Amino acid sequence: MLRRRMLIMLGVSLVVVLLLAAYKAFAIYQQIQGFTKPQPPVSVAVVTAVEQPWQQRLPAVGAFKALRGVSLSLETAGTVKDVQFESGQKVQVGQPLVRLDSAVEQAQLETAQSDLGLAQLDYGRGSQLVGDHAISKGEFDRLSAQLQKNKATVNQLKASLAKKHILAPFSGVIGIRQVDVGDYLASGTVIATLQDLSSLYVDFYIPEQSVPKIAIGQGVQVEVSAYPKQMFPGTVSAINPKVETTTRNVLVRATLANPDNKLLPGMFANLQVLLPNPTVHIVVPESAITYTLYGNSVYAVAQKKAEDGSVEKDADGQPLLIAERRFVETGERRGGLVLVTRGLQQGEQVVSAGQLKLDTGTPITISPDKNQSADRQARVEGAL
CATH class of the missing domain: 1.10.287.470 (Helix hairpin bin)
Structure with a gap:
């Protein structure tokens, strides 16, 4: 009787083990099928790498100075008898400003x-x-x-x-007055500033190795934080014939017209010197570049090939597309575009949106981007 019970228990245990083994084998089979099942293609936006003229620019920072600007002060001491101007007033050359007793x-x-x-x-x-x-x-x-x-x-x-009389030495805009009638002023006391804002200078420094690239008359584009979307054109008017021994930089001065008096002396200026002879380079949108510690890369669009080297096609006879990661060397970035100096050929398509789901060999499908052409054209015009 005892032996019979033991045989029954062993049989039941064996059945349970076989059931568990079968369930585990089925689960493993399902996982294998999941891995071997073809992944659906990832929808991405692409752009074609093209060659276009690229205007090389030399970036710099500087500060504005008035074409003519002085701090009006007294040569002799005395008591103010009359103040003949208002703060912020436009004055003409020779106009009386202050009269002392x-x-x-x-x-x-x-x-x-x-x-x-x-x-x-x-x-x-x-x-x-x-x-x-x-x-x-x-x-x-x-x-x-x-x-x-x-x-x-x-x-x-x-x-x-x-x-005892102060006259305007030139036409311009006078600043906030610092004196009132009845004040006793010592010699050298500043009464106000006078700035000629019709034109401005912007002084900036360039490295000594960039001196051969700069010449009198070259164009510059200036941007200020007060008007972030507006560029102010100017020309290089002077180059200091001396290199600063402490910084090894050279002082350069550009002249800008200021008809609307938007620019003021002392403003911080971001500027770019337009170098001569634009050259042709391969350019892609900056969104197509993946920046990593190991280097910059793009995902190029390639055709999937079989083991015999033939191109695989879908049911409609169209070639199957895959992503191919390719490391590139990049140059200057400007206006949403980046210069590619190595790793891409003209006419190749690169992924410009949807790279997060990609790896080398990932199937892809191209989705149209209606705004791509207009945006690209605007960025190209900004890069020239």
Whole structure:
């Protein structure tokens, strides 16, 4: 009886083991079928690598300076009698700006002019008397010297009196005034700034190895943070004939027109110097490049081939497409485009969207991108 029970238990255990083994084998079979089952193609957007003229540019940063800009200050001390301008006003050359109290200097000038009149009369009488030998030649020379001295005194006082008035040295926009009527100002006190904004300079530095690429008259494109979507054209107007010994850079100056007074002195400028002779290069959208620590790469569109080298085709007779990862060397990036110097040929198609699901050999299908042509054309125009 005991033996029979043991045989039954062994039989049941064997059946259970066989069932578990069969279930496990079936699960493994299903996984194998899942791995061997063809993966559906990944839908991607592609773009064709083309050759186009590429305007080489030399990037730099700089700062704006006014064509003419000064800080108006006083040469002599005095009390402000009259302020003849408003902050931010446009002034013309020679326009009076500030007048100091000049009563003392005016009185001294009137006294000197009286002395000058008397000296002129004495000189006139002396010139007649010396001809008649009524006075000596030495006395006449003294009268002549006195006349010259009095003239010099009058001129000196007139110059001193003129310094009590500040006139605009050139036409421009005057800044915020720093003085009021009644203020006592010491010599050298700044009353306001005056800037000629009709044209501006932008000074920037370039490395010494780039000096052969720069010449007077070359075009520059300037961008400022105040107007991020607007480019301001200018030309190189001066190159400093000296290399800075500490930085090994050369100072360059460009001149820009500023008819709308949008640009102001002191603004930070991002600029690009347009180098001559544009060259033809292969260009692709920047979205087609995958940047990694191991190098930059693209996914090129290739035809799937069988073991015998023939192209595999689908049910409609069209070649099957796969992604082929290819490492490339890139150059300058600008306007959403990137220069490819090595690894791509003209006319090859590369994936521009959908790379995250790709690997070498992944089946792909091309999806049309309606905005691709218009966007690409806009980026190309921006790159030239």
